[in-house]
Amino acid sequence: MGVYIRKTDEMPGMREALQKLAGISEFEAYRFFDDFAGFHKEYDAYKVIHPEGTLILKKTDDSRQAETEQKIYRMCQGLCVPHFYGSSDGYMLTEYIDGTDLKSPSNAGIRAAGISLAEIMNAFPPGRDYDRSDSERDLAYKMKQTEYLCQEPLLLRAYGLLLERLGSIPLTLVNGDLVPINCIYTGKKVYLIDWEYGGFYPYSYDIARFMAHSGETGKETYRLSAEQKQLFVQTIYDNLNEKPDRNMFERDIRLAVLHEYAVILRDYLKDPEKPRDEVFGMYYEKASELARELLQ
Ligand SMILES: Nc1ncnc2c1ncn2[C@@H]1O[C@H](COP(=O)(O)OP(=O)(O)O)[C@@H](O)[C@H]1O
Numbered sequence: 656m657g658v659y660i661r662k663t664d665e666m667p668g669m670r671e672a673l674q675k676l677a678g679i680s681e682f683e684a685y686r687f688f689d690d691f692a693g694f695h696k697e698y699d700a701y702k703v704i705h706p707e708g709t710l711i712l713k714k715t716d717d718s719r720q721a722e723t724e725q726k727i728y729r730m731c732q733g734l735c736v737p738h739f740y741g742s743s744d745g746y747m748l749t750e751y752i753d754g755t756d757l758k759s760p761s762n763a764g765i766r767a768a769g770i771s772l773a774e775i776m777n778a779f780p781p782g783r784d785y786d787r788s789d790s791e792r793d794l795a796y797k798m799k800q801t802e803y804l805c806q807e808p809l810l811l812r813a814y815g816l817l818l819e820r821l822g823s824i825p826l827t828l829v830n831g832d833l834v835p836i837n838c839i840y841t842g843k844k845v846y847l848i849d850w851e852y853g854g855f856y857p858y859s860y861d862i863a864r865f866m867a868h869s870g871e872t873g874k875e876t877y878r879l880s881a882e883q884k885q886l887f888v889q890t891i892y893d894n895l896n897e898k899p900d901r902n903m904f905e906r907d908i909r910l911a912v913l914h915e916y917a918v919i920l921r922d923y924l925k926d927p928e929k930p931r932d933e934v935f936g937m938y939y940e941k942a943s944e945l946a947r948e949l950l951q
């Protein structure tokens with residue numbers, strides 16, 4: 656089962672937000688849900704149907720993440736993100752994108768995703784002088800993460816290569832949670848949503864996160880073949896206005912993929928009591944193989 660919606664009662668603040676931001680007084684609200692790979696998600700996001708069309712209301716709070724998301728939507732208007740109408744009464748209002756996510760994408764969807772990522776990178780070219788405070792915080796966090804990798808010398812050594820590189824890696828505007836469910840493909844274009852964890856971070860992060868939890872065994876959370884991963888990386892590279900060295904580009908992505916694997920392994924390595932299940936086995940194998948390649 657994929658994303659589905661269910662009609663809901665009007666939630667507090669919805670009417671006020673729609674009135675203030677779009678002059679809408681007549682509407683029906685539908686909440687988004689999703690069931691996949693053992694997850695059940697109930698989103699605080701609503702499809703709003705009104706006499707003139709459809710919009711999206713997403714609940715906001717006072718968190719830093721909610722502020723970040725709105726700031727980035729403002730920065731990216733005209734790029735591959737939904738139009739942002741503003742926020743009020745605990746909600747933000749955006750354009751509704753009619754499409755499907757990329758849990759199990761076609762090659763056309765992958766190509767469109769690559770083009771959208773390159774579009775963001777071209778708008779915020781890697782290597783310009785962006786505020787490094789987000790990425791410095793991220794590096795400090797990653798350095799601390801090595802504590803749990805101490806038991807795993809191979810992974811620790813490879814992770815060290817990532818830490819070394821992060822001090823000087825070019826930054827761009829990064830979504831921060833660019834998993835396939837945060838990409839909506841209309842059949843023409845992929846829109847990137849859910850920018851709560853966005854900021855100026857190493858350019859490889861979104862590319863890596865998009866691919867790291869996908870595979871073709873049926874055990875991964877999302878589906879993507881090895882050829883599709885290549886197609887994704889190639890499309891991004893082809894569409895970049897300023898191309899980094901190709902080997903460096905590939906290596907930066909692989910180092911960031913290693914981090915994605917390490918995040919999953921962390922919960923197991925931190926807790927010796929946690930059963931080493933199928934998920935652990937799969938990520939451990941992938942991480943070890945990637946670490947060996949990186950250290951060659
Ligand atoms: N602009 C949009 N157009 C269409 N669907 C959307 C839009 N924004 C959100 N959604 C749907 O709502 C879900 C949750 O929104 P998202 O911003 O990803 O929230 P969360 O931060 O809870 O993951 C998405 O996975 C998608 O199915």
Ligand SMILES: [Mg+2]
Pocket residue numbers: 836837849
């Ligand atoms: Mg999301």
